[in-house]
Amino acid sequence: NHDTPPGDRRPFLRLLDYILPLLEKRDVNHFFAFPVSDKFAPGYSQIIKKPMDFSTMKAKLKRGEYGDIHAFQDDFELMCTNAMTYNTQDTIYYKMAKKLLTIGKCLFTPDKLIPMRDQLP
Numbered sequence: 861n862h863d864t865p866p867g868d869r870r871p872f873l874r875l876l877d878y879i880l881p882l883l884e885k886r887d888v889n890h891f892f893a894f895p896v897s898d899k900f901a902p903g904y905s906q907i908i909k910k911p912m913d914f915s916t917m918k919a920k921l922k923r924g925e926y927g928d929i930h931a932f933q934d935d936f937e938l939m940c941t942n943a944m945t946y947n948t949q950d951t952i953y954y955k956m957a958k959k960l961l962t963i964g965k966c967l968f969t970p971d972k973l974i975p976m977r978d979q980l981p
């Protein structure tokens with residue numbers, strides 16, 4: 861739109877500031893809130909080469925490391941697919957990851973993102 865200069869990323873980052881808490885709220889048990897530790901997940905760091913969690917995404921967002929919404933979406937999907945790789949289908953972690961992935965896919969569709977732009981606080 862015309863009121864933001866071409867280099868200005870404020871609207872884009874405000875959109876992520878709005879979306880991230882929506883996704884975190886759905887992780888009611890906070891299984892995705894922090895990095896998974898090998899202590900509770902034997903061999904996790906050997907199996908999962910690129911760990912990801914909401915606290916890491918929040919830090920990257922604060923440091924301005926997301927160049928576009930796709931980079932943010934890629935980390936979100938990586939977090940979910942990691943859980944669906946390490947955990948078997950019968951676990952709550954796998955089931956929750958699958959649910960989060962569906963919610964995320966729905967949130968990131970243009971017909972959901974565009975109306976958000978007007979709701980931004």
Ligand SMILES: COc1ccc(OC)c(-c2cc(C(C)=O)n3cccnc23)c1
Nearest residue numbers: 890891892893894895896900901943953
């Ligand atoms: C049971 O309480 C917690 C608390 C925090 C967790 O990860 C941040 C997890 C956790 C999160 C995960 C995931 C996301 O794979 N996980 C896998 C195996 C064992 N524990 C976990 C579980």
